[in-house]
Amino acid sequence: IGCLLITLLKNSDRVKIACLAQLVNVIAPIMTENDGETWKQTIFYPFMHVSNHGRGVVLTPSVESDSYSxxxxxxxxxxxxxxxxxxxxxxxxxxxxxxxxxxxxxxVFEQEGFEFESIIEETVMEGFDVKATNGAGAEVVKPSAVQKATIADNHLTTSLSPLSWNVIRVKVK
Structure with a gap:
């Protein structure tokens, strides 16, 4: 779901509205039992992060990464x-x-046009079994705060764990 949200942000100049059909389906971001508990599904958190923090101008990076087929x-x-x-x-x-x-x-995030002041927050979803799910009374897949990112010479550096979702908020000048 994180990759889907990133794709929507990358195309926000063309995509003016997007709907989540899963809200009325069996894979909704928030689940409930009749007369019972509610819980957040694993997909809830990337939606929450992008909804809360994906504001303003989208800056599409030039990404250099190994790839697979x-x-x-x-x-x-x-x-x-x-x-x-x-x-x-x-x-x-x-x-x-x-x-x-x-x-x-x-x-490594090498930016142009901003001066990094400080890292506000670094949040990750990492280390979970790919088939892990949340359920009533058992929200095992959820984000956690970490402090891996560093700023030096106006570059931000961190490590991204395998199969992870990462959000880094940075105060800039």
């Missing part, structure tokens, strides 16, 4: 990424997915 596609990059700039908050938000099933990606 699948039927119908010869060069699928392991890294999928996009950034947004919220001028009102002086905030740059980086969304990134590592598609690799085994390799950690070293991620």
């Amino acid at each position: 699948v039927e119908g596609f010869k060069h699928v990059p392991y890294l999928e990424s996009i950034a947004t700039y919220n001028e009102e908050k002086s905030e740059l938000v980086i969304f990134a997915v590592n598609r690799s099933q085994e390799e950690i990606l070293e991620f």
Whole structure:
């Protein structure tokens, strides 16, 4: 779902509205039992992050990444990424997915036109079994705060775990 949301952001100059059919389906982001508990599905969190932080101007990065092949596609990059700039908050938000099933990606964000002040927050969804699900009383797949990213010489560097969703919020000048 993270890659889908990044694709929507990358095409926000053309996509003016997008609907989530799953809201009335069996794979809704929030589930409930009749007269019972509610819980957030694994797809809820990327939607929440992009909805809350994917504001302002979309900055499509030039991405350099190793790739792999699948039927119908010869060069699928392991890294999928996009950034947004919220001028009102002086905030740059980086969304990134590592598609690799085994390799950690070293991620370097070299930007132009902004001066990094500080990292506001770094959130990841990583280390879960690919078939893990959330259920009533058991929200096991959820984001966690980490502090892996560093800023040096106006470059942001972090590592992206295999099969991970990453959100990095940066205060900029």
